[in-house]
Amino acid sequence: MKLFLLVVSTIIFVNANASEISDQRPPGVTGETWQFGPLNRWAYTHITEILPTKTITNNSGFVQPIPGIKEAKNDLQINLDGRTVLLSSLMEDQFIDGILIIKNGTAMAELYSGTLKPDRTHLMWSVSKTIAGLTTASVEADGLINLGKTVSDYVPELANSGWGNNTLREILDMRDSSSWVEDYDSPESTVRRQDCADGLLTGPMCIDTEVIGNYKFLPAVGKDNSRRGKFIYKSGTTDVMAWVLESATGKRYADIVSDRLWKPIGAENNAGITVDVSGFTLASGGMFASLRDTAKIGQLILNKGKVGEIQVIPENWIKDMSNQPGDNSIESLGDQSINPYYRSFIWGIGDGEGSLLARGVHGQFIYISPNSGVVITIFSTWPNADGGILGVDLDSTMSIIEAIKNSI
Secondary structure, three states: OHHHHHHHHHHHHHOOOHHHOOOOOOOOOOOOOOOOOOOHHHHOOOHHHOOOEEEEOOOOOOOOOOOOOOOOEOOOEEEEOOEEEEHHHHHHHOOEEEEEEEEOOEEEEEEEOOOOOOOOOEEOOOHHHHHHHHHHHHHHHOOOOOOOOEHHHHOHHHOOOOOOOOEHHHHHOOOOOEOOOOOOOOOOOHHHHHHHHHOOOOOHHHOOOOOOOHHHHHHHOOEOHHHOOOOOOOHHHHHHHHHHHHHHHOOOHHHHHHHHHHOOOOOOOOEEEEEOOOOOEOOOOOEEEOHHHHHHHHHHHHOOOEEOOEEOOOHHHHHHHHOOOOOOOOOOOOOOOOOOEEEOOEEEOOOOOOOEEEEEOOOEEEEEEOOOOEEEEEEEOOOEOOEOEOOEOHHHHHHHHHHHHHHO
16 A cells, blocks of 8 residues: 555656746655655755755866757657657656766757756766766775775774675675675665664664664674675675775765866766765765766766876776676666676676666666767656656666667
């Protein structure tokens, strides 16, 4: 009954005319409800009104607008499953808040819905992990970390945790030995207990979970040596890397991202990241940014780490992300995904063309296709983590992405 009510209320909400959606905080937004539909459509674009956050500053003296953005179309006709449809009509059905399409470095189309606007930020969820991977590349290039060393070499507080004896390379690929469980529907899973321990989620999911923050929560996560060397998706592993970066640089994670990524890409707006009760910045899923600036991350990857003539991320790091063997433990990432893999906090489509996918729950995506020169960035507010309604999920979005790529 609870799921049925969620679905019905979500349909009512998203079918409202966009002009009728007020910017005013809707009733019912609480620590228990903000992550889920229908209230997440407002919440994801107003994170600073819900949670403690830290700013990731841009460089106002170095702003690089996306070429063609002023001339970009506000809609696009695509061929999807044998029928011709307007992209704008799919957005409501798919709970999509924004789509930005870039080809050969030029914006082709930019569409918005719900409460998202060009200068407004949107929660990225696990697209944040890809930001963490690129930031790690920059720190490693300066010799401040060694991927062959272990987590405990940099963060002694984690020595007895499930990650303590793992190398940073294992961390980046989520092949660590932690006992972390990623189950968004279970209040007993580690990912949900972390949400509660952070103070980011309240209510029935958080019964008997003390609000302590990640500096205490992560060291208590246990070990399972049988997992070492196997890919198992674990959000906390990215937060461990953020802690390593803080220790290695002597700076807070948000400031590292600002200096090494956000300023160099010429971001138009400040971004931000959620902060838990202990001051820990949540690299695994807490970053929020504008659609345009998020698309620039995709373009940075497509350009092999360059912004103009400046090498922001080492080219070899980008090449390594784009060329890995398939992992048969990973489910397909769309029809073109023959040999998918996971590397440096990003998904490899495994289509033989080096295509990559940054993705987050509730429908956040950056798709990078080197062969076609296409970057497609999507922000959504799916009712729950994996979709929540029939026909709204990873597969449906990948079909739309493929149709867009074939239509431009």
